[in-house]
Amino acid sequence: MPDPTQPLRRIPAGVWALGFVSLLMDVSSELIHSLLPVFMLTTLGVSVFAIGLIEGAAEATALIVKVFSGVLSDYWGKRKPLALLGYGLGALSKPLFALASSAGLILGARLLDRVGKGIRGAPRDALVADITPAELRGAAFGLRQSLDTVGAFLGPLLAMALMLLWANDFRRVFWVACVPAFLCVALLILGVREPEKKPGARRRNPISRENLARLSSHYWWVVGIGAVFTLARFSEAFLVLRAQQGGLALAWTPLVLIAMNLVYAACAYPFGKLADQMRHSTLLGWGLLLLIAADALLAYSNQAAWVWGGIAFWGLHMAMTQGLLATMVADTAPEDLRGTAYGFFNLVSGLSMLLASGLAGWLWDRFGASFTFVAGALISVAALGLLLRSPGAAPK
Numbered sequence: 001m002p003d004p005t006q007p008l009r010r011i012p013a014g015v016w017a018l019g020f021v022s023l024l025m026d027v028s029s030e031l032i033h034s035l036l037p038v039f040m041l042t043t044l045g046v047s048v049f050a051i052g053l054i055e056g057a058a059e060a061t062a063l064i065v066k067v068f069s070g071v072l073s074d075y076w077g078k079r080k081p082l083a084l085l086g087y088g089l090g091a092l093s094k095p096l097f098a099l100a101s102s103a104g105l106i107l108g109a110r111l112l113d114r115v116g117k118g119i120r121g122a123p124r125d126a127l128v129a130d131i132t133p134a135e136l137r138g139a140a141f142g143l144r145q146s147l148d149t150v151g152a153f154l155g156p157l158l159a160m161a162l163m164l165l166w167a168n169d170f171r172r173v174f175w176v177a178c179v180p181a182f183l184c185v186a187l188l189i190l191g192v193r194e195p196e197k198k199p200g201a202r203r204r205n206p207i208s209r210e211n212l213a214r215l216s217s218h219y220w221w222v223v224g225i226g227a228v229f230t231l232a233r234f235s236e237a238f239l240v241l242r243a244q245q246g247g248l249a250l251a252w253t254p255l256v257l258i259a260m261n262l263v264y265a266a267c268a269y270p271f272g273k274l275a276d277q278m279r280h281s282t283l284l285g286w287g288l289l290l291l292i293a294a295d296a297l298l299a300y301s302n303q304a305a306w307v308w309g310g311i312a313f314w315g316l317h318m319a320m321t322q323g324l325l326a327t328m329v330a331d332t333a334p335e336d337l338r339g340t341a342y343g344f345f346n347l348v349s350g351l352s353m354l355l356a357s358g359l360a361g362w363l364w365d366r367f368g369a370s371f372t373f374v375a376g377a378l379i380s381v382a383a384l385g386l387l388l389r390s391p392g393a394a395p396k
């Protein structure tokens with residue numbers, strides 16, 4: 001009988017190291033981000049619309065910057081130095097949250113943090129693809145995503161414990177986030193080795209007309225469907241606000257991201273393995289159905305049973321689709337253009353994220369929380385229709 005753990009054991013050590021680097025940075029980031037929407041709303045007096053714009057601008061910045069770092073990593077032929085710069089900027093941003101006394105400084109800290117995320121994202125994903133055999137890519141991306149997401153629930157868990165311990169002292173909790181951020185940078189320096197560049201390889205402009213023509217129609221289909229997915233899935237900050245609207249106490253609000261990321265972390269690797277064995281567009285379709293279910297539950301009521309059900313479905317959707325889309329980019333792009341391919345994918349997704357979060361905040365302020373999630377479900381239905389109408393364009 002085949003050993004189900006065999007793919008896990010065959011994944012290169014560098015992928016494991018990059019997974020733990022992501023884990024540490026996510027502990028740091030989510031320790032802050034699980035509290036940040038409520039901190040802005042209750043301590044700084046920022047409107048929900050402004051929170052949506054800040055979140056959208058921050059996430060869009062990260063995704064847009066990836067295009068430049070991806071292109072540079074392909075031209076330079078090196079991934080690790082750019083990943084190190086990105087994680088370093090993320091670490092340097094963390095003290096600013098503890099010092100912030102206005103929405104402006106929060107925005108500045110979020111942008112610096114997300115610029116760092118943008119710089120490291122495409123080179124890191126390209127590095128995972130570079131060091132992993134093609135038949136294990138789905139499992140490798142699923143593993144890295146799973147470890148990343150373990151950090152994404154450990155951070156809120158730590159935040160909740162510290163809020164209870166320190167009587168809702170937001171700033172004191174934010175200072176703790178600096179520790180795992182700087183440990184992450186140290187692990188990247190010591191624990192990740194980049195593969196040697198192939199002999200005789202010469203530098204080429206990755207965004208020349210000749211090279212861009214090498215990006216296939218299958219790749220651009222992945223870019224387009226990724227953008228529609230992002231438009232349907234706005235910032236998780238709105239999950240936190242929905243739970244608080246239902247009466248969840250301040251100190252317990254990190255439970256929202258803990259629950260979502262527990263589901264995400266537990267399922268990302270199994271779904272990544274599944275992506276190596278089945279048609280990708282089918283798996284994407286199931287992911288959209290889960291997102292529609294999540295939006296429907298969150299729109300129906302802010303009572304605990306409906307909200308937590310929606311949060312669980314949201315995490316399942318993320319586990320099913322995020323590593324899968326990264327795998328699809330790697331599978332449809334030439335090896336020497338992977339950084340550029342991830343960059344363009346995330347540029348288009350970044351613009352969608354900015355639009356989605358701004359629209360969600362405006363709908364929340366203007367028509368109420370339920371309408372925001374109804375709109376998300378309608379966009380998801382449209383995305384599912386697009387997916388079903390274009391099966392011939394889908395890779396694999």
